[in-house]
Every structure is written in structure tokens, then in C-alpha cells.
Amino acid sequence: MAEITAALVKELRERSGAGMSDCKKALVETEANMEEAIDWLRKKGLSAAAKKSGRVAAEGLVGTASEPRAAAMVEVNAETDFVARNEAFQNFVSTVAQIALTTGEDVDALKAAAYPGTGRTVAEELVQIIATVGENMTIRRIKVLRVEQGAVATYMHNALKPGLGKIGVLVALKAASEEDAIVTLGRQIGMHVAATRPEALDVSSVDPASLERERAVLVEQARASGKPEAIIEKMVDGRIKKFYEEVVLLEQIFVIDGENRVSAVVKKAGAELVGFARFHLGEGIEKEVGDFAAEVAAASGVKQPA
Secondary structure (H helix, E strand, C coil): CCCCCHHHHHHHHHHHCCCHHHHHHHHHHCCCCHHHHHHHHHHCCCCHHHHHCCCCCCEEEEEEEEECCEEEEEEEEECCHHHHHCHHHHHHHHHHHHHHHHHCCCHHHHHHCEECCCCEEHHHHHHHHHHHHCCCCEEEEEEEEECCCEEEEEEEECCCECCEECEEEEEEEECCCCCHHHHHHHHHHHHHHHHHCCCECCHHHCCHHHHHHHHHHHHHHHHCCCCCHHHHHHHHHHHHHHHHHHHEHHHCECCCCCCCEHHHHHHHCCCEEEEEEEEECCCCCCCCCCCHHHHHHHHHCCCCCC
């Protein structure tokens, strides 16, 4: 029997898109015959993942996982909303979120981590899920927040299952202890973040380029009024303050009471809001808009009318 080298396994993996362990098994089963190994993987449905890797994946799930004073959030994308209701996919997203608590925000480190109970890595398990479900999938991004004292609360808007949904939020509150009241406040702020989509935690962390663009627009609007430059400057300063109230979390009016700023609510609770993250499934991904009728016609061989 020919020797099954690491280079041979690597080549098969690159050609088939299957996991490392499956490639090694295929080579063992076919006595290191590359073409037969590819056919073996195809028959098992394991090489199909490579063909799916070019398709746009903008659906899927956001998942969260928690431990004392820390929480992680991941976005795992698939091609259709239908997959989000697949139990195997749901379990994968939940497990990946839990693993991220250990590996951190590096997607490659997460993919290289061991997937519990399988003997495979996360990346290899993803290939298995792709082959089983029949859709391209990607682990898109990760966010992990930690505090030395206090709590990191999670919130999932319209959760499909606990910790799984399409809009997820993490809120890190520094406090003397991880009291139930602090966790509850964190979840309420998470609900607020889901609804208002703040861009920054505080004024100092507003993106300078975003601020400059806003100021340039406001200056032109103010000059159109024909007022003197000194008045224009005051007008712009007032409108920049309003801009902060719209995009800065601590400057926003808390949606739960509709009266107080988030900063005041947090201060009253004896806490400090030190970080937040919001994932909205598929945001920023350009989705392909296809002609469904044309797709059906193409599949059936029916010629479309001109």
C-alpha cells in the first residue's frame, strides 16, 4: 500500500474541500489513489462543500454564550433562512459561541480549535455540516467582552432559541459585584442597543471620519441660511451635540424609561458601561438578487420569452 503522506492529504483536501480526517480516511480506503479518493468523498457527500464555497451566505444565525464576567457572540452565515431552523446548524452555532469564550475574537484560532466529541476541528466540523445541509456556510465574525468585576449581559432580539437569533447584543458593565440587578440592567441596555443601533460607546470613541463628514454637511446647511460665520459655528456646535445624542450610546435617551440618558441610568445603578457589541445577521453582505422564474426555467430547460 502506498504511503499516505501529509502532502497527499493536503492535496486531497484542497481539491475536495473536505475535512482533514475525512481526506485521510478516503486515502486509506482507496489505497492512496487520488482520483478514487475524490470519488469516495463524493459518494459520501463530503466533497460537495468545495463547490458551494463561492455562493453568497448572508442568512444563518447570531449566537451568544456566557460565563461569569464574560460573554461571546458569533455570526455564522448560510445561504437561506431555512437553515437557521436546522437543529444541527443551531447546535453548531451554539457550540462555536461557547468555544469562542476560550479562543477569543480570532476566527482562524476558532476554526483551528477542537470541536467537542468529534475528533475534528471547528473548520472540519463546518465542512461536515455543509455537506449534510447542502449550503455554503461561513464563520464570519466574533466578539468577546470581559470585565474584572461586574457582568457581561447578553440580549437576543426575537430569539429563535435561547442565545440564537438574528440580532444579538453584548453589554459589559463594570460594578462591585455581579448582582442580578446589574445583569438585568445589562439586558435592558442590550434591548436598547438592538433598537437604537448606536455607533459608539462615548463621545471620545466616535469615528473621526464620521464626525468630520457630519460637521461638513452641517456647516454647508448652516451657511445656506446666510447667517454670519460666528453664528454658523454656534449652530453647528448645537447640531453636533444632537448628532452625539443619536449615535453615542451613553448620550442616548434610554428606551426603557424614555426620560433619562443611558449614562445617568448606569451611574444611578452604581455601575460603569465599558463596552458593547451589536451583530445584525448579514449586515454589510451584498446579497445576490436573482430572477426566480428565470432560475426555474433554466433548471427545467424551458426557454424564456424575449
